[in-house]
Amino acid sequence: MCGIRTDHQGGARRRRNGGPMSANVVGSSPRRVGGIGRVTGAQEYLADIRLANVLHVKLVRLDCARARILSIDGIAAMRVRGVRLVITAADLPQPVPRFGPKFRDRPILAVGETKYHGEPVAAVAAETRDAAEEAARLVHVEYEVLDGGVFGVAGALDPASPLVQDPAIRPNDPLAGTNTLHEHDFGWGDVDVAPADLIVENTYSFPMVTHFTIEPHGFMAAPDGDGIAMWSSIQHPYLLQKTIAELLDLPLAKVRVFAPDPGGGFGGKQIPKYEPLLAFMALRTGRPVRLVLTLAETFQAVRRAATEVRFRTGFLSDGTMAFQDVEANFLIGAYADIADRVVAKASYLACGPYRVPAVRIKARTLLSHTTPS
Structure with a gap:
């Protein structure tokens, strides 16, 4: 490691004088990384990144913690101008893939029954955010609220x-x-x-x-040749790469992950949440897709x-x-x-x-x- 240091942005660089690194750390001031970009507004967070030809995603949720899903009808939603996709669990590979860092228990969309208030049962992709929001309201979900539940x-x-x-x-x-x-x-x-x-x-x-980070949770996905590219505010990008590769049955080299400054995480952005859903939506539409959660949606996410x-x-x-x-x-x-x-x-x-x-x-x-x- 003599003469090499690892830069914050990921590249290994030699010292300017080509000499060995100094071990005199105690008593010196640490280099402040990222401060100027944040205070000047030059720092680019995920919500600031704009991909060409991107579709906007809105999640469809039920206003209850525990419900049996009887049917989902997206016909009215698809009639909204600019809507390109309405996806439910029935449109995913069967059985619906599950994921998780230790227990693979989380489905990409709710399967048969919602397990918590705000669990997505469907998602809409449209040319504009307004169209996606309107279409999400028009997705008709027939469901039965189940008595009881575990809340303590x-x-x-x-x-x-x-x-x-x-x-x-x-x-x-x-x-x-x-x-x-x-x-x-x-x-x-x-x-x-x-x-x-x-x-x-x-x-x-x-x-x-709630972790209440300043920057909301954000996700994007886009077809990338015979692979896929992901953008996420995630804290563990390599875990996301592995998760997407496994769900899509792709080699790791076919999954590229871009993880800009998360804008705060506190542990709440460690693990994949909606990235797998966006990956399937990107491949289904053949276009980039984008989801940035509102504050209310963030409360329901983690x-x-x-x-x-x-x-x-x-x-x-x-x-x-x-x-x-x-x-x-x-x-x-x-x-x-x-x-x-x-x-x-x-x-x-x-x-x-x-x-x-x-x-x-x-x-x-x-x-x-x-x-x-």
């Missing part, structure tokens, strides 16, 4: 609650008949026999929250998990800890997304930096009829 930790743990996911998409999973996606167990020692002079027990909870955590901590009379007993339940939404990894990472360090001779941590990843987190 207690409901997710209740064996009488309806299942969020079909057990068929969780083969060889002993928990497939429950709303527990995964259980994590960490610890050492024996909490049950650890002596303690004082035990403090409390339950802490916090709700789902959240952080809600959590309830019970802590039992045993202390000895000299002030040292005798044990920590932790039960953490994370309500992650209808699909796994990246949430199960968050559950694991948030839980195995639950005891903090303290010396504790006996620890038991039980963390659950719970499915719910809410926005994936």
